[in-house]
Amino acid sequence: MSQFMQATQQNNNLKARIIPCLDVRDGRVVKGVNFVGLKDAGDPVECAKIYDAAGADELCFLDITASVEGRGTLLNMVSQTAEQCFMPLTVGGGVRAVEDVRALLLAGADKVGINTSAVKRPELVGECAEKFGNQCIVVAIDAKRVSKDGEPLRWEIFTHGGRTETGIDAVEFAIKVANLGAGEILLTSMDRDGTKSGFNLPLTRAIADAVSIPVIASGGVGNLDHLVEGITEGHASAVLAASIFHFGDYTVEQAKKYMASKGISMRLDGYVN
Amino acid sequence: MKTIIIDYGSGNLRSVHRTFERAAKDHKINSQIVTSDKPEDIAAADHIVLPGVGAFKDCYDGLSARAGVMDALYEAVQVQKKPFLGICVGMQLMATEGIEYKGSQGLDWIKGQVRIITPNAEQDLGLKVPHMGWNLLSENIKGRSHKILDGIEMGLHAYFVHSYQFHTDDENETILTTQYGEKITAMVAKDNLVGTQFHPEKSQKLGLDFIANFLNWKP
Numbered sequence: 001m002s003q004f005m006q007a008t009q010q011n012n013n014l015k016a017r018i019i020p021c022l023d024v025r026d027g028r029v030v031k032g033v034n035f036v037g038l039k040d041a042g043d044p045v046e047c048a049k050i051y052d053a054a055g056a057d058e059l060c061f062l063d064i065t066a067s068v069e070g071r072g073t074l075l076n077m078v079s080q081t082a083e084q085c086f087m088p089l090t091v092g093g094g095v096r097a098v099e100d101v102r103a104l105l106l107a108g109a110d111k112v113g114i115n116t117s118a119v120k121r122p123e124l125v126g127e128c129a130e131k132f133g134n135q136c137i138v139v140a141i142d143a144k145r146v147s148k149d150g151e152p153l154r155w156e157i158f159t160h161g162g163r164t165e166t167g168i169d170a171v172e173f174a175i176k177v178a179n180l181g182a183g184e185i186l187l188t189s190m191d192r193d194g195t196k197s198g199f200n201l202p203l204t205r206a207i208a209d210a211v212s213i214p215v216i217a218s219g220g221v222g223n224l225d226h227l228v229e230g231i232t233e234g235h236a237s238a239v240l241a242a243s244i245f246h247f248g249d250y251t252v253e254q255a256k257k258y259m260a261s262k263g264i265s266m267r268l269d270g271y272v273n
Numbered sequence: 274m275k276t277i278i279i280d281y282g283s284g285n286l287r288s289v290h291r292t293f294e295r296a297a298k299d300h301k302i303n304s305q306i307v308t309s310d311k312p313e314d315i316a317a318a319d320h321i322v323l324p325g326v327g328a329f330k331d332c333y334d335g336l337s338a339r340a341g342v343m344d345a346l347y348e349a350v351q352v353q354k355k356p357f358l359g360i361c362v363g364m365q366l367m368a369t370e371g372i373e374y375k376g377s378q379g380l381d382w383i384k385g386q387v388r389i390i391t392p393n394a395e396q397d398l399g400l401k402v403p404h405m406g407w408n409l410l411s412e413n414i415k416g417r418s419h420k421i422l423d424g425i426e427m428g429l430h431a432y433f434v435h436s437y438q439f440h441t442d443d444e445n446e447t448i449l450t451t452q453y454g455e456k457i458t459a460m461v462a463k464d465n466l467v468g469t470q471f472h473p474e475k476s477q478k479l480g481l482d483f484i485a486n487f488l489n490w491k492p
Contacts, residue, residue, distance in 0.1 A: 011395075011398075011452050011454060011455075012392070012398060012400060012452055012453055012454055013408050013409040013451060013452045013453070014400075014404065014406050014407070014408045014433075014453055015406055015407045015408065015430065016406075017406050017407065052477070055477075057406065057407055079287075082287070082288060082291065083291060085288075086292055086295070086474070086475065086476075086477045086478075086480060086481060087432070087475055087477055088432060088434075088472075088475045089288070105285055105286070105287070106286070106287055107287065108285075108287045108288050108291060109285070109288070110285045110288055110472075110475060130328075130331075131327075132326065132327060133326040133327030133328065133362075134327075134403065134436070135326055135327075135403050135405065135434040135435065135436075136285075136326060136327075183403055183405070183434070184403075184405065212401055212402055213401055213402070213403065214401045214403070214405050214406075235399075237401060237405070237406065238406070267407040267430045269428075269429050269430060
């Protein structure tokens with residue numbers, strides 16, 4: 001049973017979190033199908049404002065092309081987005097060095113996601129955690145199943161928006177970055193991302209059970225039951241989704257109420273009016 | 274009025290600064306928000322905010338390393354008794370000492386110790402560390418509240434992210450708690466001092482209301 005199913009019985013009032021994710025490219029929010037064929041889903045600043053009012057528990061802002069095109073995250077837009085956010089804001093994309101983390105924090109981010117650079121040089125996680133505290137550092141892991149049917153399940157890390165294979169075992173890597181000082185893991189299943197067929201639950205559970213830090217499940221949400229499963233079966237502490245919210249299939253509030261109706265402890269108060 | 278957010282190289286300063294500006298604007302409070310590490314700005318401020326994320330010792334050392342800041346803080350907070358708010362590690366720094374890998378002294382303004390949380394000590398609930406996310410606030414001692422909580426109902430959620438907590442020697446100085454496998458100190462107060470383990474700057478409406486109350490507070 002996950003920590004959030006036990007909450008009501010067990011002396012724990014921490015809530016599961018819903019995190020809308022703004023994937024941004026060229027100043028616009030987009031959500032690709034398997035990261036290819038991007039669709040436009042609006043202005044990031046407007047999205048942030050809407051999600052703050054809607055009671056999102058956190059917001060995630062990913063500059064998805066940053067490491068591919070070798071450009072830094074657009075600090076200005078982060079700053080404008082952060083202006084609208086009275087909930088925690090995680091920003092990722094193109095973070096290569098301690099200075100990049102500092103710049104994002106100064107622009108208004110509360111946490112910074114490190115992806116490709118953490119795979120290339122895991123020590124960066126430790127350096128940033130030491131400088132800014134573990135709670136600031138989110139390691140984003142993009143994993144894909146590499147085992148064939150009938151073999152024991154195995155997932156490996158992919159970088160550069162899922163395009164580059166690394167041969168690194170995803171569970172081992174998660175344990176490593178947790179030990180180095182990551183405060184949280186944002187886990188995206190590359191097999192599921194954009195498919196709307198639900199989280200990769202065996203992957204999510206394998207990593208959530210292997211580390212003592214919170215895991216955010218990401219990739220594949222198509223309906224509200226998927227969010228529920230991420231917590232109950234994937235053992236994640238938070239669930240991240242983009243298109244189901246951006247395109248108005250469901251509101252954050254609907255999602256929270258549905259999850260609460262399934263016995264998950266959710267926050268239903270406190271929104272900015 | 275002037276409010277200073279003390280900059281000692283730590284964490285999400287900009288985020289704190291913006292939320293203070295918004296709270297002042299929403300509640301029509303005339304207070305200029307300044308983020309600075311200059312002793313003269315501390316001396317000129319009416320309200321003092323010490324944010325902080327990261328390790329206790331690093332934060333204490335960061336504060337000590339800035340010329341004149343410790344003396345200016347002591348003068349403003351302990352001698353002149355200006356309203357002071359510590360957030361997260363900024364709150365923990367008010368303790369006598371912090372126990373991490375090794376011990377580190379704190380400001381010793383509120384007697385007590387900062388120690389790691391042990392949410393699975395009584396029973397293994399598989400609870401994660403850090404304690405990260407929204408958790409419920411409740412009164413530590415039933416019926417005992419604080420002026421700074423005026424208009425804020427109990428049973429609301431606030432945003433937490435931390436691995437250590439402040440155990441005050443005097444139970445009366447712990448005002449709010451939250452439950453995470455064990456009782457966690459959520460707010461402390463003594464005279465002109467308040468401190469929150471949660472992040473008011475990230476706690477949406479509750480946070481904005483709390484900050485406005487702090488800006489209006491006359492201890």
